[in-house]
Amino acid sequence: MGSDDLGCPVCLRSDATRRTIESAVPMKYNGSFENRTNLDSAYYIACPACGEFVVTHMDDVNLKSPPERSRWNAVHLSALLREQSIRPLPKFWLRDGMDPYGPLERTDLAPISLDELLTRWPRTVPERIDRTLCNLARLSPTGGHHILLDTRDTALTFAGTEKEARYHVTALLRYGLLDGKIYADLTPSHFALTPEGWARFEELTRGRSAAENPVFVAMWFGDKDEKTLMDGVFHKGIVPAVGRAGYLATRVDFEEHNDWIMDRVLGGIRLAPFVIADFTGHRNGVYFEAAFARGLGTPVIHTCRKEDLSKAHFDTLQLNHVLWDTPEELEMKLYHRIVGTIGRGPHPPQRDSK
Numbered sequence: 225m226g227s228d229d230l231g232c233p234v235c236l237r238s239d240a241t242r243r244t245i246e247s248a249v250p251m252k253y254n255g256s257f258e259n260r261t262n263l264d265s266a267y268y269i270a271c272p273a274c275g276e277f278v279v280t281h282m283d284d285v286n287l288k289s290p291p292e293r294s295r296w297n298a299v300h301l302s303a304l305l306r307e308q309s310i311r312p313l314p315k316f317w318l319r320d321g322m323d324p325y326g327p328l329e330r331t332d333l334a335p336i337s338l339d340e341l342l343t344r345w346p347r348t349v350p351e352r353i354d355r356t357l358c359n360l361a362r363l364s365p366t367g368g369h370h371i372l373l374d375t376r377d378t379a380l381t382f383a384g385t386e387k388e389a390r391y392h393v394t395a396l397l398r399y400g401l402l403d404g405k406i407y408a409d410l411t412p413s414h415f416a417l418t419p420e421g422w423a424r425f426e427e428l429t430r431g432r433s434a435a436e437n438p439v440f441v442a443m444w445f446g447d448k449d450e451k452t453l454m455d456g457v458f459h460k461g462i463v464p465a466v467g468r469a470g471y472l473a474t475r476v477d478f479e480e481h482n483d484w485i486m487d488r489v490l491g492g493i494r495l496a497p498f499v500i501a502d503f504t505g506h507r508n509g510v511y512f513e514a515a516f517a518r519g520l521g522t523p524v525i526h527t528c529r530k531e532d533l534s535k536a537h538f539d540t541l542q543l544n545h546v547l548w549d550t551p552e553e554l555e556m557k558l559y560h561r562i563v564g565t566i567g568r569g570p571h572p573p574q575r576d577s578k
């Protein structure tokens with residue numbers, strides 16, 4: 225192992241530890257004469273600043289190379305990786321550049337491209353202060369827990385410099401959201417969230433799309449002849465696939481035609497970590513719900529019975545649908561699509577829900 229194989233490829237700290245995972249990720253090789261799938265080795269990085277994440281050997285080299293590094297902001301990337309490590313979510317498989325990889329078979333990683341991750345950087349100062357509070361709340365197992373906070377740890381506080389980190393922490397102290405004292409000599413000190421701090425954390429995290437919330441399922445409920453099939457699609461196809469991937473599934477039952485049903489639909493989509501839209505039967509409601517989710521920036525997985533796809537609307541026909549003949553086929557394919565494109569969820573996998 226040469227010195228190139230040491231340290232963190234994002235912040236370049238030499239005290240980060242790494243573990244090689246052999247044949248970790250599938251790599252597509254699209255040569256001019258062949259199209260095959262290889263496996264690439266990867267590293268599991270544990271960095272005191274950036275937290276824990278996975279990179280392939282190839283991306284590790286790219287991330288550390290000087291010309292490549294000028295393309296992205298290491299401070300931002302470090303903070304965003306750290307935030308994911310603190311949340312109760314799968315660790316990121318950080319992918320640099322184009323998309324040379326096939327669907328991920330591993331169940332414990334959430335693949336994300338470097339550019340996509342960087343779009344999550346909080347753009348305003350109040351947002352950075354809020355996200356700092358959320359990090360500190362998630363590091364506190366109970367109320368009254370004291371966190372040892374070092375303002376040199378700028379990734380934790382979404383800061384570029386120690387001065388900025390101290391500013392964010394001081395703001396939380398002044399708002400009465402945090403209890404503790406910052407020392408002039410930068411000595412690490414203990415802080416605890418105040419009751420107001422916990423209330424603010426709840427306010428910030430409640431009513432938002434989160435992996436812990438139920439996945440929203442938009443689908444046709446079936447006419448007389450198709451009702452049994454579509455019930456099977458939900459209960460034997462979608463629910464077990466979502467459960468096995470570590471999420472919960474919900475659908476709003478259109479049988480109850482109440483006035484407030486649309487509010488429930490829109491609320492459910494707003495909270496969902498992602499939406500599954502099954503286009504079998506081509507109901508307008510499904511197109512509407514999928515489009516609403518896309519507008520919110522929520523990922524949508526499209527599924528459809530094979531014989532129904534040709535009737536799909538031109539705008540969505542070009543999208544990559546999970547095609548199925550039976551609920552069992554849908555279960556298997558959908559599970560892999562969720563894990564491959566969104567990553568594993570925070571709930572324990574449900575294996576016997578069929």
Ligand SMILES: [Zn+2]
Nearest residue numbers: 232235271274
């Ligand atoms: Zn790092």
